Amino acid sequence: MGGCNREQQQLRLCTSHHGKWRRELSLGNHTPDQLLVWAAATGPFLQVHQFWCGGLHPVAAHELLLGLQERDRGGLSISPLAVRLAIAAIADVDSLYGLELSSLRLGRENGSSPARALLGQIQRMVERARRQFEGADPMAGDVWDAAAVGLWAATHRRYDAVKGDIDFRVVRQTWLRALLMEWGRSVRPTIQDLRTSLLAFSAASDGLAQRAGGGDAPSRLGAADMTAAVDAIKKSRRKDGKPRASATQDKLVRAWFAVLEFARASGLMDDVPGAFSRARHHRVARVEVNEEHAGRALPDTVIRQLDAQLHLLEVSQRGWPKELSQLFHQTIYCVLRDTGRRLGEVASLKVGCIEQADGHCQLVYDNHKAKRNGRRLPIPQNTADLITLWERRRSELPLTARAGQWLFPSAMHGSGRGNGHIRADSISAALRTWVDALPRIDSDVPGSDGQPLSFDRSQITAHAFRHTYAQRHADAGVPVDVLRDLMDHTSVDTTMGYYQVTLKRKQEAVRALAPLAVDRTGRSAPLLQSKYEIASVAVPFGNCTEPSNVKAGGGSCPLRFQCSGCTFYRPDPSYLPAIEDHVRGLKSDRESADAMGAADFVMTNLKDQIDSFQDVAETMRDQLAALPDDERRQIEEASKILRKSRATASHKLLPLTVIKQPEEDR
Secondary structure, eight states: OOOOSSSOOTTSOOHHHHHHHHHHHHHTSSOHHHHHHHHHHHOOOOOTTOOOOTTSOHHHHHHHHHHHHHHHHTTOOOOHHHHHHHHHHTTTOSOSTTOOGGGOOOSSTTOOHHHHHHHHHHHHHHHHHHHHHHTOOTTSSSEEEHHHHTOEEETTEEEEOOSOEEEGGGSOSHHHHHHHHHHHHHHOOOHHHHHHHHHHHHHHHHHHHTSGGGGOOGGGOOHHHHHHHHHHHHHOBOTTSOBOOHHHHHHHHHHHHHHHHHHHHTTTTTTSOTTSSOOTTOSOOOOOOOTTSTTSSOOHHHHHHHHHTGGGOOOOOTTSOHHHHHHHHHHHHHHHHHHOOOHHHHHTOBTTOEEEETTEEEEEEEETTTTEEEEEEEOOHHHHHHHHHHHHHGGGSOOOGGGTTBSSBOTTGGGTOSSSBOOHHHHHHHHHHHHHHOSOOEEEEEOTTSSEEEOOGGGOOTTHHHHHHHHHHHHTTOOHHHHHHHHTOSSHHHHHGGGOOOHHHHHHHHHHHGGGOBOTTSOBOOOOGGGTTTSOEEETTEEEOOHHHHHTTTOOOTTTTOGGGOTTEEOOGGGHHHHHHHHHHHHHHHHHHHHHTOOHHHHHHHHHHHHHHHHHHHHHHHHHHTSOHHHHHHHHHHHHHHHHHHHTOOOOOOOOOOOOOOGGGO
């Protein structure tokens, strides 16, 4: 007679089945023999962490166990629920080999993604094991199955690739194709690096095909052929037909020469002349990045819309409560927005990264790109409070020792993969998921109907917040050396990119602001656009039209920059922030002078300067308030442009050199 084969006792039933058997007996619905048959048919009673594959075909059961053992050996997690769903789906399957997984029904009608992904990986393991048993070489043909060759997906994804083909037939020349394939077999690069090299070889192959002989005879190749191959790589285009960025061109050229160097060293190019080699001009010229290019710095209107919809950021972390997952990603977003740090710098923040210095908050981070650790960055108090809140809440998570030091731990920290903190690409993916799901994001460009056009969401990337942070400070007129320290740039030339203003934009800004210039008393004193920069010079608190000071580039003020008492003083609204800062400084100086018991004329001078500068500032604020909204926004934008231009302007002496005339010309 049948019984439970899991935990047999006197009644041949396990503890769990025995309880149900007694309940059914007490109700009188079944006889003891019927219940024993029922127990044998239903299988063992499973706890939440268990699964049972005794009802599977023996081959399918062994294949399933093989895959689970391989996952366990690789340190990958195993979900009992996903395994149970997978077992139920293959209950009538003889083998996973060659099975069409899309035909299976897993749990819900649309299928279970974890269970389907598990079966897909196990199926690939089974197929790879069968090919190895049969002695088949997955790298033998001109088309490789990425899931069969056993190469890592990428350097930062240290697991075998799971899908896709590597088609070497795009390389026309047989000998060139053989070089690349041998490099792949010997070096065993990641699938990502292999695809990059294949892309470079495909472009170079097209370039060689245009030469005499089509590049099919390697013994006849020379320097001109190498130049043609490299030029073809540089001129290759993306799938959408757009030219490749200079960084991508450089990456492809380096991949091309790396494989050729391997082939030379391995004796695979002994019949290729030495002239077919790299020359000095086979470099990709560095292209200066235009930091003002649309999409690099996000408009303030877009940032405000993202902030307003931050509550919709609900990307889940595996095994975490929903509330903690939401706070986790919201904190990362705010850190990116408010600090301008790179993705890797945010991902690797450590617990206790907030410090107090002189009553202000500082973020302690590591600049991995420049290899400078323990950097300090001043941050707003509300950002520091949010980081501190998350740091308290993360203590509710069951973290391993590997993840204990990181502010933003990875949900997979227990698998033994990675460093224990969230990966940069995971942050990018979460941000992309949230942004793509938002109902609406408007640009600041009006359409034909007067309504704002939709903003291009592809421009909202994690790194765009770094450009936005820098551009926001540059537009505010922050000196370039200060912004360089904030961005932690090695060279000031990198920071200067944020201050570049095209001549056209600057002329438009001058055209808008020149009529709004006032004199020291606040009365309107417009400057001609043609004389804004020729007959005046920018001094700390406004334009100056005093001839000797103009000639000296602003460095020879006869009144020691007491501009508010000078008849040549011509400020405009772009100087309002500087004037307001100067007023605050004068007030501080007045308090210090009063505490020191300074002479009355010193106190009077400071008071009169404060009053005069305040009158000028108040007059300009009243002028702006009286303008229509669209004109006021135009003036504010023009002011940003001129402040950015002045932030790095070096005041040079005008070329007014006196030349002695020859005696005969007198």
